[in-house]
Amino acid sequence: MRRSDNYLADYADLCRNADKLDLSLFDEYGVKRGLRDKNGSGVLAGLTNISRIESFKMENGQKVPCDGKLWYRGYDCIELVNGFRDKRFGFEEVAYLLLFGDLPNEGELKHFNNILASHRTLPRNFTRDVIMKASSSDIMNSMIRSVLTLASYDKNCSDTSIENVLCQCIGLIGVFPMMAVYGYHSYNHYSNDESMYIHRPQKRLSTAENLLMMLRPDKKYTELEAKVLDIALVLHMEHGGGNNSTFTTRVVTSSGSDTYSVIAAALSSLKGPKHGGANIKVVEMMRDIEANVSDWEDEEAVRAYLQKILNKEAFDRKGLIYGMGHAVYSLSDPRAQVFKGFVEKLATAKGREKDFALYSMIERIAPEVISQKAKIYKGVSANVDFYSGFVYSMLEIPLELYTPIFAIARIVGWSAHRIEELINMDKIIRPAYMSVAEEREYIDMEDRDYLVGHS
Numbered sequence: 140m141r142r143s144d145n146y147l148a149d150y151a152d153l154c155r156n157a158d159k160l161d162l163s164l165f166d167e168y169g170v171k172r173g174l175r176d177k178n179g180s181g182v183l184a185g186l187t188n189i190s191r192i193e194s195f196k197m198e199n200g201q202k203v204p205c206d207g208k209l210w211y212r213g214y215d216c217i218e219l220v221n222g223f224r225d226k227r228f229g230f231e232e233v234a235y236l237l238l239f240g241d242l243p244n245e246g247e248l249k250h251f252n253n254i255l256a257s258h259r260t261l262p263r264n265f266t267r268d269v270i271m272k273a274s275s276s277d278i279m280n281s282m283i284r285s286v287l288t289l290a291s292y293d294k295n296c297s298d299t300s301i302e303n304v305l306c307q308c309i310g311l312i313g314v315f316p317m318m319a320v321y322g323y324h325s326y327n328h329y330s331n332d333e334s335m336y337i338h339r340p341q342k343r344l345s346t347a348e349n350l351l352m353m354l355r356p357d358k359k360y361t362e363l364e365a366k367v368l369d370i371a372l373v374l375h376m377e378h379g380g381g382n383n384s385t386f387t388t389r390v391v392t393s394s395g396s397d398t399y400s401v402i403a404a405a406l407s408s409l410k411g412p413k414h415g416g417a418n419i420k421v422v423e424m425m426r427d428i429e430a431n432v433s434d435w436e437d438e439e440a441v442r443a444y445l446q447k448i449l450n451k452e453a454f455d456r457k458g459l460i461y462g463m464g465h466a467v468y469s470l471s472d473p474r475a476q477v478f479k480g481f482v483e484k485l486a487t488a489k490g491r492e493k494d495f496a497l498y499s500m501i502e503r504i505a506p507e508v509i510s511q512k513a514k515i516y517k518g519v520s521a522n523v524d525f526y527s528g529f530v531y532s533m534l535e536i537p538l539e540l541y542t543p544i545f546a547i548a549r550i551v552g553w554s555a556h557r558i559e560e561l562i563n564m565d566k567i568i569r570p571a572y573m574s575v576a577e578e579r580e581y582i583d584m585e586d587r588d589y590l591v592g593h594s
Contacts, residue, residue: 160575164575168575170573174570184381184386184568185380187379188212189211189212189237189377189552189555190209190211190378190552191210191213191379192207192209192210192379193207193208193209193210207472207473208473209378209473211233211236211237212236212237212241216374216473216474217477219236219373220370224366228345228347228365228366228369229370229373230345230369230372230376231248231251231252231255231345231346232248233373233551234251234255234312234551237376237377237554237555238305238555253342254309255309255346256313256342257313257342258312258314259313259314259316259342260313260314261314261318262289265285265289265292269284269285269288270285270318270321270325271321271325274322274326274329275322275326276326277410278323278326278539278540278542278543279406279409279410279542279546280410281318281322281326282318282322282406283403283406283407285322286311286318286399286403286406287400287403289311289314290399293307293399296397296398299398299561301558304398304557304558305554305558307398307399308398308550309554311398311402311550311554315546315547315550316340316346316350316353317353319350319544319546320350320353320354322543323537323539323540324336324337327537336353345365346369346547347366347368347372348360350368350544351364351365354536354540355535361488363484363485364534366481367481367482367484367530367534368530368534370477370478371478371527371531371548372544372547372548373548374474374478375474375523375548376548376551376552377551377552377555378549383408383409383411383414384405384408384409384414384549384553385549385552385553385556387408388401388405388553388556388557389560389568391404391405392556392560392561393566393567393568395567398557401553401557402550402557405550405553406546409542409545409549415542415545417522418462418524418527418541418542419528419541419542420459421461421524421528422528422529422531423454423455423461424448424460424462425494425497425498425501425528425529427453427454428441428444428445428454428497428501429494431444431453432444435497435500436496438500438504441497441500441504442504442507442508445460445505445508446508446512448460449508449509450512460509461525462521462522462524462526462528463505463519463520463521463522472521474523475522475525478523478530483495485530485533485534486529489533491533495529498525502525505519506520528541531544
C-alpha cells in the first residue's frame with residue numbers, strides 16, 4: 140500500500156474501531172498491563188543469576204523506596220567500576236564476568252581479550268556487499284540486517300549447543316562496533332555526501348578505544364574520552380532479565396531459534412524510543428531548553444520552561460521530561476550516580492562546564508516540578524539516559540549512533556541471558572491473553588452492509 144492512498148485513512152479507522160478495548164476490563168479481569176502491577180512492579184516471569192536490581196526495601200512489611208542498586212553476578216556495579224577505572228579498561232573484564240560467572244584473573248582476562256580481538260573481523264566483502272548497500276540513517280536497522288545476513292555465513296547457524304552459541308555470541312560482541320560505525324560512515328557518505336572512512340579495529344585496543352578510533356577520521360582520541368566511553372558501555376551492559384530487549388532475548392530463545400534471529404529480535408526491541416532511544420530524546424530536549432531559556436543560570440526561568448514541557452506547551456508536546464524517572468528505580472539510578480562524576484571530568488576537559496551546570500540544575504529541580512504536576516508513588520530521579528546522551532555529544536558521536544552504542548554494550552547481557560535460558564529452558568515462554576470479543580452469527584455476503592467510502 141502507498142501511504143498517500145486515500146483509502147488508508149478509512150482502513151485505519153476500521154482498525155481503531157475493531158481493536159479498541161474497554162480499558163476498565165483490564166482491572167475487572169486483573170490483567171497487569173505491560174506485565175506490571177499498578178505500582179509499576181514487574182510480573183515475576185523467571186529466575187536469573189546474571190544481575191539484580193534493588194529499588195525498594197521491606198520495612199515492617201511495607202515496601203519503602205530506597206537508593207537504587209545494580210549487581211552484576213552478585214557484584215555491586217559501582218564497586219566494579221571503582222575497581223578498574225584508574226587501572227584498565229573494564230568492558231572486556233565485565234563481559235567475562237557476565238558470560239562466565241566470575242571475575243577473571245590477569246591471565247584469564249588476557250586470554251579472553253585475545254579471543255575477542257580475533258573475532259573483530261567481518262566476512263570478506265561484507266562491508267561492501269551488506270553494510271554499504273541500502274545505507275540508512277537508522278543504523279539499528281542496518282545492524283539488524285547485518286546480523287541476519289551473518290547467519291548466511293555460518294554453517295552451524297542453527298546449532299544451539301552451548302559451545303556453538305557461545306562462539307556465535309562472542310563473534311557478535313566482537314563485530315557489533317564495526318557494524319555500527321561502518322553503517323554510520325556509509326550513511327554519512329551516501330546521504331550526507333561526506334568522506335568515507337573504514338578503519339580496521341586494532342587487536343591491542345579495547346572495545347571503547349576501537350570504537351572511537353574507527354569513528355574518527357584521524358583515528359585520534361584521548362585516554363579520558365576512551366575511559367568515559369568504556370564506563371558508559373559497562374553501565375549499559377546489563378540490567379536484569381525484565382527489560383524489554385532482554386525479555387525478548389529470552390522469549391525468542393525459548394522457541395529454539397538461532398542466535399542471529401534472537402539478537403536481531405533484541406535489537407528490534409532496543410531501538411524503540413521507549414527503550415534504547417531515550418537518550419536521544421534527552422539531548423533533543425536539552426537543545427530545546429538551551430534555545431528557549433536565555434539565562435541558563437536562572438533557576439526560575441528553567442523551572443518555568445520545564446513546567447511548560449510537562450504541560451505539553453513546549454518541546455515535543457508529549458508532557459515528558461526525558462531522562463527523569465525509571466520503570467524500576469525510585470530514589471536514584473545507581474548508573475547515573477556513578478556516571479555523573481566522570482561526566483563532570485569530561486565536561487571540564489571539553490569546556491562544557493556551563494552545559495553540565497544546566498544538566499545538574501535540571502537533575503535537581505525536575506523531580507520537584509514533576510511531583511507538583513502528578514502523583515508520584517515511588518519517587519523520580521535522573522536515570523542513566525539523562526547523562527549518557529550528554530557524554531556522547533561531548534565525544535562528538537553523532538545522534539544516529541546513540542542507540543547502536545547502547546546495543547554494543549547490551550549484546551553482552553543478551554548473550555548471557557540467551558545462554559542461561561538455553562541451559563535451563565524446558566518450556567517455550569507463552570503468556571496468556573484473555574479474549575473479550577463477543578460471539579457473533581455468520582452473515583451471508585448479500586446481507587452484509589456496504590462499507591461507505593470504499594470502492
